[in-house]
Amino acid sequence: MSSTLTGRAEVADGYRAGRTLPIRVELVRQLKRRRTLVMGGILFALPFVLLIAFQVGGAPDSRNGGTGLMDTATLSGANFAAVNLFASAGFLLVVPVALFCGDTVASEASWSSLRYLLAAPVPRARLLWSKLVxxxxxSLAAMILLPVVALAVGTAAYGWGPLELPTGSSLAAGTAAQRLVITVAYIFVSQLVTAALAFWLSTRTDAPLGAVGGAVGLTIIGNVLDEVTALGDWREFLPSHWQYAWLDAVRPQLDWTDMIQGTSLSITYAMVLFALAFRGFARKDVVS
Structure with a gap:
C-alpha cells in the first residue's frame, strides 16, 4: 500500500530525525568560533590578573574592623579560588551564559543559514535541543574553568592548604574542594534563568547582540531591584536575590536552606522560558 493511501509522508531511506544536527557536530562548530575562544581566554586570564593585583597592592586588609571573604584571598589556593568566584559570580559569569545561549540561534538567522538548516531537514525541536545542550x-565549562585555573594559580602562589573562613575557623583541603564543587554547581543552576532568557530571546530575534544584551540587561535590572529594600519580601521572587546563597557552602556548617529556595526558583523560571522558546520557534515563520 502506498504512503499516500496510508496517510504517511514519504521520507528518504535512512533518514532519522534524531540523527540530524548531532550534538557533537554542533559542539565542534561552537568551539571553533572566535567568541568562544575569546571568552575562554578572558576567564583563563582573570586569576592571573587578580594575582598580579594582590602582588602589586599587597595582601587585602579588612575595612571597618570587619573581615570578609575577599580579605582571605592570599591565605591558600582554596581561598584564592573562592575569591575568584565571589568576584565574578555577580556579573562576569553572567556574560558567557548569555553569550553561549543567546547567540546560538540568532547568529544562524543573522548569517541567513537558519532556513537552510531547517531545510536539511533538521526538525525545529531537534535544532533547538542541540543548540541548547x-x-x-x-556555560558550565566556563564556570568550571575559572575556579580550576584559580585553584592552580592560587596553590602555586600561596600553597595548598585549608579554606580559611572569615569567621576565624577553617575547612580542611578535601572538604574545601567539595564545597567549591557545590558552589560551582549552585552558580550554574542560579544562572539558568539568564540562560533561558537569552535562549528565548535568541529564538525571537535575528540580532545576536539583541538576545545577549537583552539577557544581560534584564539580569542587571534584577540585581538593581534586589537592592531596593522597599520591595520587602517581593525581592524573594527575584532570582538575583539568591545568587550569593552559595556563600552558605563556605561556612563551618553547610546550610542548604537558601540554596534550595534559589534552585527551585531558578529552575521554575528557566523551565517556563525554555518552554516558551520551543513553543514560539515551532510556530515561527523562519525566513532568515
Whole structure:
C-alpha cells in the first residue's frame, strides 16, 4: 500500500530525525568560533590578573574592623579560588551564559543559514535541543574553568592548604574542594534563568547582540531591584536575590536552606522560558 493511501509522508531511506544536527557536530562548530575562544581566554586570564593585583597592592586588609571573604584571598589556593568566584559570580559569569545561549540561534538567522538548516531537514525541536545542550555545556565549562585555573594559580602562589573562613575557623583541603564543587554547581543552576532568557530571546530575534544584551540587561535590572529594600519580601521572587546563597557552602556548617529556595526558583523560571522558546520557534515563520 502506498504512503499516500496510508496517510504517511514519504521520507528518504535512512533518514532519522534524531540523527540530524548531532550534538557533537554542533559542539565542534561552537568551539571553533572566535567568541568562544575569546571568552575562554578572558576567564583563563582573570586569576592571573587578580594575582598580579594582590602582588602589586599587597595582601587585602579588612575595612571597618570587619573581615570578609575577599580579605582571605592570599591565605591558600582554596581561598584564592573562592575569591575568584565571589568576584565574578555577580556579573562576569553572567556574560558567557548569555553569550553561549543567546547567540546560538540568532547568529544562524543573522548569517541567513537558519532556513537552510531547517531545510536539511533538521526538525525545529531537534535544532533547538542541540543548540541548547551545547550552549548550557559551554556555560558550565566556563564556570568550571575559572575556579580550576584559580585553584592552580592560587596553590602555586600561596600553597595548598585549608579554606580559611572569615569567621576565624577553617575547612580542611578535601572538604574545601567539595564545597567549591557545590558552589560551582549552585552558580550554574542560579544562572539558568539568564540562560533561558537569552535562549528565548535568541529564538525571537535575528540580532545576536539583541538576545545577549537583552539577557544581560534584564539580569542587571534584577540585581538593581534586589537592592531596593522597599520591595520587602517581593525581592524573594527575584532570582538575583539568591545568587550569593552559595556563600552558605563556605561556612563551618553547610546550610542548604537558601540554596534550595534559589534552585527551585531558578529552575521554575528557566523551565517556563525554555518552554516558551520551543513553543514560539515551532510556530515561527523562519525566513532568515
Amino acid at each position: 551545547v550552549g548550557l555545556s559551554l
